[in-house]
Amino acid sequence: MKWGIIGTGNMGSMLTTSLIRSGAAQADEITIYNRSSKKTAKLKEAFEDLDVAKTLPALCKACDIVFICVKPHDYKSIIEQVEGELHEHHCVVSITSPVSVEELEEKLSCQVARVVPSITNHALAGVSLFTFGSRISTDNQKLLREAFHHFSTPVEVEEAHIRVSSDIVSCGPAFVSFLLKEWISAANRVAGISEEKATQLTEQMIVGLGELFSQEIFTLEELMEKVTVKGGVTGVGLQALEDHTGELFVEMFKATQAKHREDKQSIEL
Template identity: 45%
Template sequence: MNIGVIGTGNMGTIIIESLIEGSVLSPSQLYITNRTLEKAEKIKQYYPEIKVLNNVKSVAQSTDILFICVKPLQIEPLLNTLKTDLTDEQLLVSITSPITVSQLESAVPSKVARVIPSITNRALSGATLFTFGDRCDERDKVKLKGLFENISTPIMIDEPITRIASDLSSCGPAFMSFLLEKMINAAVSVTEISKEQAIALTTEMMIGFGKLLEKDFYTLETLKQKVHVKGGVTGVGLKVLEDHTEGIFEKVFAETQNKFKEDHAVVDVQFSQEVSE
């Protein structure tokens, strides 16, 4: 089975590296390209057996499963370029949330799916979000999910929850990093701890926190209860957080939903023009 990747930016590269280092694929099974070819060549420096091709059509013609890892507004023109190179036996996979599987199916003759990865997949962990088109049969679903089972937990999602599921799984690491940086900077600001010590302690805390959840020692609620001793310091801190974070994530998700709708509207125009031509 040959796998193609068009677009070797952040997420395209993470997919490539994770599939190789998770022992899912050998580098020789991968055919990749990028608009700036030097980016693809840099990946080949680490994995010499990867095949870097100089155009998207060659990648499409060489692979069984083709990952499209480009920005939302670049997808429709790219699919228009590729549609004569794809067959009904191939599986095209987009990683971009604003593009629906129905829109993908309207543009190409191949089977289609959407897989939304997370930066956590680079550690062979976290979730990947799956939505399949109507042309995919059970074998296609098993094959694609099988690629990601060694590097993530594949989770099926329905179209209406695409954005919020992606916010939690894919944007979540950035949101959490922002909050943790705020906690670190505040610790340095109001106490004598060094930034290096604060970073080290917070990093180790997060690693241990993840392992507690992974091993099912606690849920989020029971973990909080375990640390929160009545009359203790944790409770004082939690009270401040409760008083000052009310509604913050409602605002975050309202903004991400609005951006998603804006992107959808632009993409819808692109695909409707394609259908009418």
């Protein structure tokens, strides 16, 4: 099986690296393409057996599974350049939530899927979100699931929930990082601990927390119960959070849903 990666920006590079490092694919089974040769050269330097295509048609001819890892508004240009080179055996995979598999199937005659990755896949962890088109074969569904299982937990998501699922899985690391930076800053302002020390403690706490979930030692509810002692400090802190969180996350999800609708309306394939 030959894999093609169109676009080697942040997500395309992450996907290429994760496929190889996890053992899901060998470097000589992957062909990459990018308008800027600087980005492909960097990947080629890291994985010398990678094939670098000079044109999009050349990549399509060399590959069976083709990932489109570009910004949503660049999809139209990519599709126009590759649609004549794609046939029934090909499978095109979108990695962006605003472009649905139904929209891709209207433009392409090949098999179609969408897989939304996460930056956490860099660590061979986290979730990848799957949506399959109506024409994709059972074999290709299995192939994609097995490949991504090497470095993530594949979860199938319906179209109606792709945005909120992407917020949790793909945008989530940035959202949580913002909250943790606020947490660190507040610890410094209120209690005088240096931000450097607070950052070290916070990062290691998060690593440990992740391990608790990874090893299924506690659920979220169980964890809160285990740490909270009646009349203790944790309970007081949780009450303060409950009193002041308000509509914070509701407003965040409202904002991302609105941006999703705006993006879908402005994207032309």
